[in-house]
Amino acid sequence: MSPKYKLFAASLLATTLLSTPFLAGGAHAQGLKIALSSEPTAIDPHYHDLTPNNAMTSHIFEGLTRQDEKQGIHPALAASWENDGKNRWTFKLRDGVTFSDGTPFTAEDVVFTFCRTLKNETAIAGSFADVTASFASVEAPDAKTVVITTKAPEPLLANFLSTVRILSASIVKHDKITFDVANNCGVTGPWPVVGDFNDGKLALGTGPYKLKSYVRGTGVTLERNETYWGGKEPWETVQLVPVPNAGPRLAGLLAGDYDLIENPAARDLGRIKGDNRFGIAITPSTRVIYYQLDVAREQSPFAKAANGKNPLQDVRVREAISLAIDRKAIIDRLMDGMAAQAGEFLPSGMFGSLPTQPVLRYDPAAAKKLLAEAGYADGFQLTLSTTNDRYINDSQIAQAVAQYLNQVGIKADVDAMTRTLYFPRRAKKEFSMSVGGWTSASGEASSFLRQWAATPNAAGTLGGSNYGGYKNEAFDKLIYTAVETMDDKQRATLLQEATKTVMKDYAFIPLHFEAGVWAHKAGMTFTGRSDQFTLAMSARPAQ
Known part of the structure; x- marks a missing residue:
């Protein structure tokens, strides 16, 4: 593990600030301007379960619960809740809450919201329906x-509900709202679609900010919600500006154009730390960067072998791909040490993770041997599909992985594209080996396993992102049991066994856990988050 990233050795949940002294007056309390490395794709909080979207919509909308910077669960629109030990949850809503247009917040809004996630025709990959599809009644x-x-019993419901942002039922025409999805839940007009939020018409939330404008490619401007139940934020306005290139983000910070920037290049951190006009926040995250392999189809679009088969269906080939990758070199050279090697899908020390992070070894000789045993001594053609504007150094990492695969005989190339093209194509299963980056929404091991590795169930609550068609009955039995087990100790054991089982199949190739890194002007403080959300609410003028 790189000493530059020794934060992981202590705790993935510890938030660590590496800052120069703060100077009063370095930031203006009237406004905050943030340069984002990845642009939100919509104002609709139910459009796409994607970190930039979820972070941005958290300014405007809220859930019944909320997660703190270490992903601990706290009351939000629900003041309290209780579970009967089985399937029934009762949430008591907070008094005195209104939407930004002055409409009172009530239980009807909650029921409407849950219905809308199941009647959302513009959602990407059924985002958030995996939570509400588990409801028998509301x-x-x-x-x-x-x-x-x-x-079925859902021990993590309070965690999951922090991700489902509540809408006002006033945005649609309706009779009495009921959780009767088959009969349209009492909605008599059209259900809202993503464009209705992007133009601001329906962007009514209970959060600390209101939408002023959203211009794709230019940014989001927010205004302080003066009637917010949680008290006024220090910033009257917040601008979230997409700047996908690290160089211009840093140049903008140095020139005073931005108060806060996401993901400065690791190579520039020394320069920033040496300048008392700025501060840095570095926070270990739960985001695992990995590749998902198409293991189900006998013929895969971008995996071509002389025998006409899909070589990724052979576990020896998949293990060879893992063995061919030098994760340490990628971390040291491309990430400049600002990441930690991943041997599973959640850092050690978190709920349901393995006691010690496994080490996935780099052994190109063993990779060549496995390829020969599988009948691919002469290799095969493989395209790595990746974003070029979503994860830290995503396209450069793909190029490095392709080079490693070429060294063991796999004729690999890279198809890099913007995330607006990539995510819809991945959801349509158009790739053979595709990059992913997943942050545990619940802060424990089932988040990845139930979403990506489980065989999809009829209700749509598990396996919603199993684009590679992975199926293992032993694993399914473990994960299906784990997600309904209310006893924490038993659930943790089941999750650990499920992780061991899925790792043996190499249908998912984990690389590393990213860090969240931010740089900001002195004169303000910023608290980084393990979910990598960049929030204006995490920034405060220095006292």
Whole structure:
């Protein structure tokens, strides 16, 4: 492990600030301007379960619960909740909350929101429906109470509900709202689509900020919600500006154009730390960068072998791909040490992770031997599909992985594209070996396993992102049991066994865990988050 990133050795959940002294007056309390490395693709909070989107919409909308910077769960629009030990959850809603247009927040809005996630025709890959599809019923016995009965025990419901942002039922025409999806839930007009939020018409939330404008490619401008139930934020306005290149982001910070920037290049951190006009926040994250392989189809679009088969269906080939990758070199040379090697899908020390992070070895000789045993001594053609504007150094990492694969005989190339093209194509299963970056929304091991590796169930609550068609009955039995196990100790054991099982199949090739890195003007403080959300609420003028 690189000493530059020894934060991981202590704790992935510890938030660490590496800062020069703060200078009063270095930031203006009237406004905050943030340069983002990855642009949000919509204002609709249910459009796409994607970190830039979720972070941005968190300014405007809220869930019944919220996660702190270490992904601990706290009350938000729900003041309290309780579970009966089985399937029934009762949420007591907070008094005195209004939407930004002054409409009071009630239980009807919660029921409407849950319905909308299941009636959202413009959602990418069924985003957030995997949470609400588990509901057998949702009742509102009074304006301040919501009772959810799940189809099966769901021990992490309070965690998951932090990701489902609440909308106002006033944005649609409706009769009495009920959780009756088959009969349109009482909605009599059209269901809102993504464009209705992007133009600001329906962007009504209960959060600390209101939408002023959203211009694709230019940015998002927010105004402080003066009636926010949680108190006024220090910034009257917040601008979120997409600047995908690290060089211009840094230049803008140095020139005073931005108060805060995401993901400065690791090579520039020394320069920033040596200048008392700026501070740096570095926070270990739960985001694992990995490749998902097409293991289901006998013929795969971008995996071509002389025998006409899909070589990725052979576990020996998949293991060879893992063995061919020098993860340490990628971390040292491309990430400049600002990452930690991943041997599973969650850092050690978190709920359900293995006691010690496994080490996936680099052994090109063993990779060549496995390829020969599988009948591919002469290799095969393989395209790595990747974003070029989503994860830290995503396209450069893909190029490095392709070079490693070429060294063991696999004729690999890279197809890099913007995430606006990439994610819809991946959802349509158009790739053979595709990059992914996943942050555990629940802060524990089932988040990745249930979403990416589980065989999809009819309800749509598991396996929603299993684009590679992975299927292992032993694994499915473990994960399907784990997600319904209310006893924490038993659930942790089941998750550990599920992780061991899926790792043996090499249908997913983990590379590393990213760090969250931010640089900012002195005169302000910034608290980094393990979910990598960049929030204006995490920035404060220095006292």
